[in-house]
Amino acid sequence: MTVRIGNCSGFYGDRFDAMSEMLEGGELDYLTGDYLAELTMLILGRDRMKNPERGYAKTFLRQAEQCLGTALDKRVKIVANAGGLNPAGLAEALREVARRLGLDARIAHVEGDDLIARADELGFVDAGQPAPLTANAYLGAWGIVECLGAGADVVVTGRVTDASVIVGPAAAHYGWKREDVDQLAGAVVAGHVIECGAQATGGNFSFFTEIADLSRPGFPIAEIEPDGSSVITKHPGTGGLVSVDTVTAQLLYEITGGRYAGPDVTARIDTAVLSADGPDRVRISGVRGEAPPPTLKVSLNSLAGFRNEAVFVLTGLDIDAKADLVRRQVEAGLAQRPADLDWTLARTDHADADTEEAASALLRCVVRDPDPNVVGRQFSSIPVELALSSYPGFTLTAPPGAGQPYGVFTPGYVDAAEVPHVAVLPDGTRVVIAPAPVTRALEDPSAPAAPALGEFGPTVRVPLGRVAGARSGDKGGNANLGVWVRTDEQWAWLANTLTVDAVRELLPEAASLTVTRSLLPHLRAVNFVIEGILGRGVASQARFDPQAKGLGEWLRSRHVDIPESLLPKGHSA
CATH class of the missing domain: 3.30.70 (Alpha-Beta Plaits)
Structure with a gap:
């Protein structure tokens, strides 16, 4: 049976009522939430400085107090990374909530990602530089799988990859093994689409004026099949839109190219094929996976x-x-x-x-x-x-x-074997999760050739956004900028026109920076990574848009010479 996995949070501070809306709005097997970002870890680090018993997302605890009974009644299991820097503390706080409410809830958590006590030993402390306040490795899904297999109703984690809270339930549901890389990669892609909440249902969407009702968009659901393919949808009657375009936009969010590396699998974003599957339904198929790299990223x-x-x-x-x-x-x-x-x-x-x-x-x-x-x-x-x-x-x-304190983000890497990944089951049993037995060094896929340009006739100078959508965001001090179009003819033009040199010219702030480009033909998309444009990360606020959220919209507003034949009807001037 297809497993239905919903999302109710894309960041710490997302819509509070989303958890109850998702539980009450339709059928689900699992409800997940992503509460962590690079900036969130810094915020939680400062919370922990004030009170060592904190360091987790307090919002999640309040949501659980309202919704845990409903989830248990409906047999919906909850998986969230809201544990932040203190997943054990959040798990205990959840048990106290359950006791106070008279609920029999089996709570488990995943830990081991917090490396701050070993930061010097692991080479994360540089002479002359501020000592790190937080140091957390990105764990994968197998601790979550272990907890769910032991009957947990709620699993809270620390710093796992954003998609892991979705991959874990899918792998537990179908009994996937580590070698099932295509299935895992498909779940990673589905997870990447829904983990940012309403960004998959019309939020932050370039063509938002085409959406009939965006006043309160519904949160997304991934219906994941045994082979890892999925359908992205939302509860009926909710606002927003799920379309090939909204899913494409989210697939392009905060990636670095055709390969999307994680601790469990490297998902080939460049193999994903999207197709409409009915109103507010988009099918993702064809995703291929490879063994994960031998190192884990550290925040x-x-x-x-x-x-x-x-x-x-x-x-x-x-x-x-x-x-x-x-x-x-x-x-x-x-x-x-x-x-x-x-x-x-x-x-x-x-x-x-x-x-x-x-x-x-x-x-x-x-x-x-x-x-x-x-x-x-x-x-x-x-x-x-x-x-x-x-x-x-x-x-x-x-x-x-x-003056207010500010932080800086630095990415690090550590051998996966150096990181303890531990599942703490509902009965307190501790299960050590071994690192991936087979790994593969990350490499760039072979660059596909741009399609033949062809003849498109006379051009008109208009904003790029007349034909192209965009989604941008932060990756530490770098910015990711994905641009896509809707037709094969537009794609041939875009792939040949929007080069690295063109981006440097259109975005003068990037003129002196390293810019890399990746072509994603299945998505009719071009992805750029602009290194260093955000200084030392979002907390350093190096530019007025510190997370590069508006970078794609700035690019869309720049005027370029576009063939009139490629412009949508009614937009030829």
């Missing part, structure tokens, strides 16, 4: 210092001159120059504007330093003191406050 987060900023509003004429004046004034007033001092001017102003806001630009000054006083008292008073002695119309969006 390292450090507190790097303190950060502050001031945003000046510049209105009307002489914007550049006003910006130059306030730059000179601020820098002259600094008793000690911060380690980092960055200025950016956003020309949001319009000539002859009919509102004051439309006539204004924003000048942002960001400072960072290991010393909180340098970015606190010594900096924050300067912009305020300029109020009556600077450019005409001087104003700030808000006065700067005290």
Whole structure:
């Protein structure tokens, strides 16, 4: 029988009611949730500094208090990575909730990913650099499988890969073995689609205006078959849309190319074939898998210092001159120059504007330093003191406050055999999960040739987004940017036109950075990785869009010469 696996969370802070909506909205076998991201691990690390008994996603505990009885009544098993830095603590808190509610719930957890106590031994501490606050290896699905096999009703984990919370239930349901790489890869791809919640059902979707009701999109479900193929869908009557386009967009999210490596299997994203399977149903088939790499990725987060900023509003004429004046004034007033001092001017102003806001630009000054006083008292008073002695119309969006701590993310790698992967069963039994017996070093797939370009006739200069959708996101300090089109003719044009050089020209912020491109013909998509555009990760806030969420939409807004014959009807000018 097909196993139905739903998702109710794509991040720590996602829609609180989604767990109850998914449990009450239709039939499920498993309900999963992804609560962890690179930034979340830093947040949980700071929570643990304040209280060693914390370090897990408190939202999940509140959701479980409301929904655990319903899940037990409906025989829906829950699997989530909400344990964060303290899965054992969350498991015990869940048992207390169950006892208080009079529920007989079998709770299990997976641990072993937390390597902070061994960070120096494993080579994750660099002289002269801040010591890591968190160090967590990305575990796979087999600890989850062990817990479910022992009858667990709820399994909570620490840092497992996002897709593992979906792969584990599928593997447990069908009894897959480690050598079943195609089946596992299919489940990884299905998991990658649904683990970000409503991003698979119309959220953050380039063509969102085509969706009839996006006011409250439903959360996604993967119906996974014994061979690893799947259908992505959602509960009937919920908002949003599941289409080949929404699934394509999510498949392109935060990947690095045709191979998607994990601790259990390397899934070949470039083999996935999507097809419509009815209203709000998309079939994923053809996914092939390979043995996983011998190393596990490690998420390292450090507190790097303190950060502050001031945003000046510049209105009307002489914007550049006003910006130059306030730059000179601020820098002259600094008793000690911060380690980092960055200025950016956003020309949001319009000539002859009919509102004051439309006539204004924003000048942002960001400072960072290991010393909180340098970015606190010594900096924050300067912009305020300029109020009556600077450019005409001087104003700030808000006065700067005290410097706030900021973090940096660093990826690491460790031999899988060095990481203890332990399933703690409902009765307390501890089962050690061995690393993958067969591994394969990760390599780039052979680059497919771009299709023949052909003749498309006259062109018109319009935004790229007239024909292309995009999805972008962060991978540490790098940004992933996937672009796809809808027809074979558009694909031939896109693959030959949107080159690395073209992306550097269209996105000047990437002009000096390393950019790699991968072609994904089955998806009619091109994927780019732009290295270093996010500095040292989202917590460092190196740019105003620190997670690169809008990078794809910026690219879509850039004007290029597109053959008129490729434009959708009604969009030829």
